[in-house]
Amino acid sequence: MPTSYKAPIADLKFVLHDLLELGSDASVAPFERATPEVTDAVLGEAAKLIEEVVAPINQIGDSEGCRFEDGAVQMPTGFREAYEQYSAAGWGGLTAEPEFGGQGLPYSVGLAVNEMISAANLAFAITPELTRGAYEAIFAHGTDDQRRRFLPRLVSGEWTGTMNLTEPHAGTDVGLLRTRAVPREDGDGYLITGTKIFISAGEHDMSDNIVHLVLARIDGAPEGVRGVSLFLVPKFHVNEDGSLGERTGPDCGSIEDKMGIHGSPTCVMNYEDAIGELVGEPHTGMRQMFTMMNAARIGVGVQGLGVAEIAYQNAVAYARERPQGRSLSGPKAPEQAADPIIVHPDVRKMLMTVRAFTEGARALALWTGMHVDIARYHPDEQQRQEADDLVALMTPMVKAYLTDTGYECANLALQCFGGHGYIREMGMEQFVRDARITQIYEGANGIQALDLVGRKLVVGEGRLVRGFLDRVSSFVAEQNTNAALAEFVNPLVESVGELEQSTALIMERGMQDPDEAGAASSDYLKMYSLVTLGYLWARMASVARAQLDGGEGDAERVAFMERKLVTARFFMGRVLPEVSALAAKIEAGGESIMALDADAF
Numbered sequence: 001m002p003t004s005y006k007a008p009i010a011d012l013k014f015v016l017h018d019l020l021e022l023g024s025d026a027s028v029a030p031f032e033r034a035t036p037e038v039t040d041a042v043l044g045e046a047a048k049l050i051e052e053v054v055a056p057i058n059q060i061g062d063s064e065g066c067r068f069e070d071g072a073v074q075m076p077t078g079f080r081e082a083y084e085q086y087s088a089a090g091w092g093g094l095t096a097e098p099e100f101g102g103q104g105l106p107y108s109v110g111l112a113v114n115e116m117i118s119a120a121n122l123a124f125a126i127t128p129e130l131t132r133g134a135y136e137a138i139f140a141h142g143t144d145d146q147r148r149r150f151l152p153r154l155v156s157g158e159w160t161g162t163m164n165l166t167e168p169h170a171g172t173d174v175g176l177l178r179t180r181a182v183p184r185e186d187g188d189g190y191l192i193t194g195t196k197i198f199i200s201a202g203e204h205d206m207s208d209n210i211v212h213l214v215l216a217r218i219d220g221a222p223e224g225v226r227g228v229s230l231f232l233v234p235k236f237h238v239n240e241d242g243s244l245g246e247r248t249g250p251d252c253g254s255i256e257d258k259m260g261i262h263g264s265p266t267c268v269m270n271y272e273d274a275i276g277e278l279v280g281e282p283h284t285g286m287r288q289m290f291t292m293m294n295a296a297r298i299g300v301g302v303q304g305l306g307v308a309e310i311a312y313q314n315a316v317a318y319a320r321e322r323p324q325g326r327s328l329s330g331p332k333a334p335e336q337a338a339d340p341i342i343v344h345p346d347v348r349k350m351l352m353t354v355r356a357f358t359e360g361a362r363a364l365a366l367w368t369g370m371h372v373d374i375a376r377y378h379p380d381e382q383q384r385q386e387a388d389d390l391v392a393l394m395t396p397m398v399k400a401y402l403t404d405t406g407y408e409c410a411n412l413a414l415q416c417f418g419g420h421g422y423i424r425e426m427g428m429e430q431f432v433r434d435a436r437i438t439q440i441y442e443g444a445n446g447i448q449a450l451d452l453v454g455r456k457l458v459v460g461e462g463r464l465v466r467g468f469l470d471r472v473s474s475f476v477a478e479q480n481t482n483a484a485l486a487e488f489v490n491p492l493v494e495s496v497g498e499l500e501q502s503t504a505l506i507m508e509r510g511m512q513d514p515d516e517a518g519a520a521s522s523d524y525l526k527m528y529s530l531v532t533l534g535y536l537w538a539r540m541a542s543v544a545r546a547q548l549d550g551g552e553g554d555a556e557r558v559a560f561m562e563r564k565l566v567t568a569r570f571f572m573g574r575v576l577p578e579v580s581a582l583a584a585k586i587e588a589g590g591e592s593i594m595a596l597d598a599d600a601f
Helices: 009-019 029-033 036-064 079-088 107-120 122-141 144-156 285-321 345-377 381-416 418-422 428-439 445-454 456-461 463-479 483-512 514-549 555-575 578-588
Strands: 067-069 072-074 159-164 180-183 190-200 209-218 228-234 236-238 244-247 251-255 266-279
Touching (some): 009 107, 009 345, 009 555, 036 107, 067 251, 072 251, 079 122, 107 122, 107 345, 122 144, 122 190, 122 209, 122 228, 122 428, 159 190, 159 285, 228 236, 228 285, 285 345, 285 428, 345 381, 345 514, 345 555, 381 418, 381 456, 381 463, 381 514, 445 456, 456 463, 456 483, 463 483, 463 514, 483 578
Parallel strands (some): 159 209, 180 209
Antiparallel strands (some): 180 190, 209 228, 251 266
16 A cells, blocks of 8 residues: 655745744855745745656665675666656755755745655665765865866766665774774875775765765874764766776675665675775865765755654555544444544544644754855854854754654654554555664664764854853743743743753753763753753744634634644643653663673673
C-alpha cells in the first residue's frame, strides 16, 4: 500500500509570512529577494515536483536499495531521473549566491523546501543536502580559484558533494584520524591516503563528478585536532578551466547494509594517493569542516521534522477510515458497525502530540534559518552578532530535539495503525527505520547535548542564554496586558523560570564536577528545546489571535487560525509541563548515573 504526502504549504506560509515576516527587512539581501509572491511561487513549484516525482519513488528506494558492483553504485529505479529533474529546475541553487548561478533566496526558504523533500523521500534528500554543505564550506574557506572551478557545478547539480570525517577506528573523536596528506613532488596539491567510512553518497550514478571534502593530517602536523587539515578531493580531476580530467579520486570499497535510508548509499571510501587540494590554511580543518557540519546539523534536524510530518499525514488518513470500537461518549458513526478510531482519546492524543511537535518544530527550524541570513548579511554588526549567537545556541537543539522527537513521533504514528503499522506493506515502518539515523549522524545527539552544556552555556559568560531570555522577556512584556493570551504566556513564564534555575544549577555543579554537567546534558537540551517551542507557540498563538480578532481572511484562513490556537493549547497543557519533570531529573544530579563501577555493568 503506497504512502502519500501533501506538502504543508499553508503552515509553511504561516511561519514564513505571518510569524517571521520574512520579507520585511530589505536590508538583508536574501530577504529583499523573498517577496511573498516569490516565496509562495517557490513553495508551490517545489511541492509539485516533490509530490509528483520525489515522493512516489520513496518506497521503491526502500525496497530496491542501492546496488554495488565493481566499485560502482547504481541508484534505485527513478532516483537518477528525479535528481535530473530536481537539478534542471535549479533547486540545488535555491539559496546559493547569484554569482555562482544560485538564486540567492533566504536560508529559511531553503529549509522549507528541504523539509518537503525529507518528508517525501529522506534517502533522496541526503545527496542535495550534502552538496549544499560542500558548497558552504568551499564558499566560506576556499580560494577564489576553487570557488570559480567548483561552486557553479555544485549549484547546477552537475556535481555532488560529500564530507569525509569518520574512520573505522575513530568516530566523533576526529583527532584520532590516520588519513595522511603528503605534498606532491611537483608542488601541485597533495596525495591523500586512508580509509573513511559511513560516507553518504560517496559513490553513485546521479552526477558527473563527486567532490569529497576530506579531513586528513599533513605529514609532520601536530597530533589531535590541532593537526587536522581539510582537502578537496574530487572523483575526477578538475582542470583549470573547470572541465573534468582523469579519475584521481578515491575508490568505493563497499556500501553498508543498513536499517533504513536504503535509497542512499553509505560508502566505505578508500583513498590511495588520491589527488587533493588544501582548503584554507594547514591545520585549520576542523574549523572549516564545522561550516559544513553546522549547516548539516540544522538540515538533519529538518529531516527529523519531515519524517514526523509524513508519518502524521498517513496516520491521520488511516485513523479517519479505520473502524474499530465505539466512542466513549456515544456512537459517532451509528450507520456503521464501528466508529473510526480517530474518535478515541488515546488516538487523538497521539495525533495531537505529533501535530504540536511538527508545527512547533517547523517554527523553530525556520526561525533559526532566518537568523542564519541575518548573521551573514545584516549591515548592523550588533544584529549580526545577536543572530549568530542565536544560531549557535539553537543548532544543537534543532539537530537533537527535532530528530529525537521526530523519531518518537514516527513511532506514535505507527502505533495508530496497530498491527498494520508493523507490516511493511503499509509503509509506516519505513518511516521509523529511516528516522532512526537522524539521531546518529552529523554528531550523535548526546554530543549535541554536551555541546550545548559544555560550550554554548559558557560563551561570553552566558551571553547566548541571556540573549535568548531577553527575547522571551520582551515578548512577555508586550503581551502581559493581553488577557486573551494569558493561557499561553503564563505557562511560558513558568517554564522559563524552571529553565533558569536548572541552568544555574548545572553551571554551579559543573564547575565542581564535569560529570554533573554531562549527566544533566540530554535532559537539559530537551528542557531548553521545550521552552523554546513554548516561546514560539506563544508567539504563533498571538499572531493567530490577532488575525482572528481583526477579522482577517476568508473562512478557510479563519479555520486555520482557530486550529492553530487549539494546537497551541494542547502544547501548553500537555507537552510543556514535561519541563517540570526534566527539572526534577536535573536536580537529582549525576551520582546515581555514575555510581556503578564499569565492571559492574
